[in-house]
Amino acid sequence: MKLIDLVLNKTDNLLVQFFRYFGVSGICLLVDAGALFVLTEYAGINYLISTFIGYSLGLILNYILSVTWVFKTKRLANKPMEFGIFVVIGLIGLAINQGVMWLCTDLIGLYFMLSRLISAGIGYTWKFFARKYILFNKRYD
Numbered sequence: 312m313k314l315i316d317l318v319l320n321k322t323d324n325l326l327v328q329f330f331r332y333f334g335v336s337g338i339c340l341l342v343d344a345g346a347l348f349v350l351t352e353y354a355g356i357n358y359l360i361s362t363f364i365g366y367s368l369g370l371i372l373n374y375i376l377s378v379t380w381v382f383k384t385k386r387l388a389n390k391p392m393e394f395g396i397f398v399v400i401g402l403i404g405l406a407i408n409q410g411v412m413w414l415c416t417d418l419i420g421l422y423f424m425l426s427r428l429i430s431a432g433i434g435y436t437w438k439f440f441a442r443k444y445i446l447f448n449k450r451y452d
Contacts, residue, residue, distance in 0.1 A: 321380070321381075321382070321383035322383055323383050325443070328381055328382060328443065328447075329439060331380060331381045332377065332381050332439045332442075332443075333435070335373060335376040335377060335380070335381055336373065336431075336435055336438075336439075338372070338376070339369035339370075339372050339373045339376070340369065340431050342365070342368050342369050342372055343365040343366055343368060343369035343427075343431075344365065344424065344427055344428075344431075345365070346361065346364055346365035346368055347361045347362055347364075347365040347423070347424070347427055348424060350364060350365070351423060358412065358416060358423040359409060359412060359413065362408065362409060362412055362423075362427065363405065363409070366401075366404075366405050366408060370397075370398065370401040370405075373401075373438075374394060374397050374398075377397075377442065377447070378393075381447075382442070382443065382446070382447030383447075387446065393446060396445060396446055397442065397446060400438060400441045400442055400445065400446075401438065403437070403441070404434045404437055404438045407430070407433060407434050407437060408430045408431075408433075408434050411426065411429060411430035411433055411434075412426045412427065412430050415429055415430070
């Protein structure tokens with residue numbers, strides 16, 4: 312496999328997909344955490360509401376980058392259905408995220424941005440493998 316193939320071309324290689332998804336997740340986390348920080352610190356919005364808004368922005372960007380760069384094979388030909396399932400997986404990730412945020416911030420007393428990093432690490436594995444095996448695996452028509 313050539314370097315250009317690793318970087319640009321879609322692939323079904325699990326390891327390449329895992330690392331691409333890691334990069335996509337990093338970009339989305341910057342958008343997510345940036346919105347969380349600005350909304351909480353400057354707009355005075357509760358960190359759990361800001362987390363939801365930031366997470367939603369990251370989710371949309373993650374979908375766009377996942378279908379255009381990370382995953383080659385699609386299970387569903389129906390785009391709205393694919394996006395809907397992508398969102399459901401994301402909502403489960405959001406529930407995990409919100410639980411970890413509350414646990415780390417309210418119960419343990421960590422700074423909300425540190426809590427977000429911890430929740431991102433926990434949610435990453437769930438979302439990658441759920442999306443890989445539910446949406447972007449073999450296609451059944």
